[in-house]
Amino acid sequence: MALAGAARPAPATGPRDSALRQARTCYDHLAGRLAVAIADSLVTRGHLLLEGDGAEITPAGTEFLHGLGVEAKPSRRLLCRPCLDWSERRPHLAGAIGAALCARCLDMGWLRRREGTRALLITPAGEQGFRARFGVELRPG
Template identity: 65%
Template structure:
């Protein structure tokens, strides 16, 4: 179990506004350069380099070198879960006068569909989780999830292989959605579902953030495959 000092040090690292902004910029699961992260935080590249070194030293970031460039990404799905949880708690503590504002991001498109690290989030993701539970594809509880035997056949037919990892990351688990405050699907299955929807062209990334745009093909596909009614993003 981590010590109280380690907990406090991690909280202090995330609590700096510039470091928090850079971590949030990596929540779409993609890697970015120090210059890109500096721009997202509104600081100089030199200042960003110091922050990034501290985050990497604490195990929150990983760095990959490709050619002349160094790319930074979140070190693990666990780091992304921690950040999403902090966002949800912080939003829940908003002043009562702001309670009428929807939870989560202000942008309507981002609330509708986005990535949470490497899996789907937002209203679309919660609707898909609800639909799969209702159809008997998944069983989701407060602390875990499982694919049913009939669900395995459904997901295989959809193009998601059911091979489980030998160790490490959970195959299927619930993740509390930042804006909907209900679970969507995470883990290996959540990542595979997101990748499949991108590969099919049902959703596409909006440049510069976590927002996903639903295509007309996606609107038809989600309805036909999952029984989920979702409008194509204008």
């Protein structure tokens, strides 16, 4: 009886590889700790409304993202939407804005693709940029 009542730890989800947990692509947008931290920052600063299955960039968010050079091209796809991060179990930003942000971070050299994987390397310029622009500081691993 004593064993039957013992709490079992929750099963680990997501990748075992710490690089994939830190920063990776999810289709064409950012995922992992980095992406969730960016989404949290955008929400905290009033740039993003993120509720349930919906997301909306605020006018201040549009201005902020334009200041970074993030421009979503008009298309039939949703401008922004939440995407559940399978390693963090919290939402990151997807849609046209999420894809444009990922592309811009790669273009600025803040992130570099790792050969043969979806994992992304946060460069020294990226560490500084994510800290300065989003208030995001990630510990290695």
